[in-house]
Amino acid sequence: MPMSRYAVFGHPIAHSLSPRIHAQFGKQRDIAVTYATVDVEPADLGEALERFAQQGGVGANITLPLKEAAYALCSQLSERAQRCGAVNTLTRVEGQWHGDNTDGQGLVRDLTGRHGLDLRARRALMLGAGGAAHGVAPALLDAGIRELIIVNRTSERADALADKLGMPKRAHSRYWEDLGSLGDFELIVNATSASRGGSDAFDLPFSLTNSRTLAVDLNYGEASIPFLAWARAAGCHDAVDGLGMLVEQAADSFRLWHGERPDTDPAYAMLREINPLLVTAD
Template structure:
């Protein structure tokens, strides 16, 4: 019998809260990083339904948990149970990472940071003075809009079927970063004109996922310029119909899997203060892709 000694009285506890939670790859990411950096810690999935969320947070705080991630459906509702929240997360209206700082729980949002990190590293470009179009106006679009505005983009165009959602994000950006944002509906006659002026186009809708496999955002047959960069936050399948359309025009493209890994890396860095080298993050990404139960 082998004696298991990697958990002891000094082991720090981390985890992820969500409902459902069975699919998460976060334990693999963080337990691998803890081992790589020789940190005495363990990361576990914690199934939490909305009714129990407050009690669970109070229990984790009493347990002196070191930190945890938050996934659907709790990214917004958890805010009212935290002691502090970062400025970016407040603007984004969502928290996916929580750190215990001397008994106080502080919320952060690393989703957008993960996106920016993956975009810059994977596509070898940045956002300064770029014109960007975001398709969709949900929680992910809001987080990316705030982050991109802080990165110094020239202009942001939001495209969404529900005008109210797009308008709310546009007003949020205008109130905090100036008049650099606008929105339009997908059936606007000016859509392709605005699109042709965009350097970067980002899909944040679920179009192209397994349940919407043959769909593109708003079911549009897009016409791209070969000099445009196209990003889809969907990572399964590896190439959505939207990305395949962009590639057919010669565009640089990237899916959202690197965003998933890098938001986890950013959370790890917030918790531990350790910086994860780019090559280590790439190796971690490749290992997860090779996992047997990773969705192709």
């Protein structure tokens, strides 16, 4: 019987922090964890997951750009994964992959728990409509935001996400080109990977913000600098990066695989030391 293995699949993936997070959780809970990284393109994901299962793979995290592809490969999906249309956690059950999505819960737990922020009644703007946006949108709506406007470089994906959410009175799509005429928001979430390509996507109008705006970047480390710098220049009240979400969603994946949720503070402190919040609002 091969050893139980865990891994994160993505492209690129070499710099993922997930192996360190799961190693910390395992040490804390006295559970031996073998957790690797697997670099794979979307078209090859099915084959790579089957190979992984043959080698003892029983649990996997899925990151960009594979979350929607992984959703399509699952034999069974949790209710929240179905609402998201994307998965970030796979569990091998009786020779099949079961999919779940812990991203949204991880984000909301970080914002409301660690940062003590109240999301209720906020008018929210989501930049991006990829796997991460799919993962967090239902949880933000459940957390009580008043309205969610989704804009994406490729507008059809924003339309598809808004349709999938199925709440025409609370979730809509708009064109990126129209950002200057959308009014102001109390929550702005950057769920794009734009900063990885050195683009000018964060030359955003300051009219999007007001004195209460919370700006959240799902990215962390250097990739969060452009959006958080914009948030600071625009005078946002709070600015948060995605490091806490990363740790919280990992803890929920750990619970799905090992049956217990670790304390996230030690892993968060360990990672914050090497990924300082480089740009903060006053």
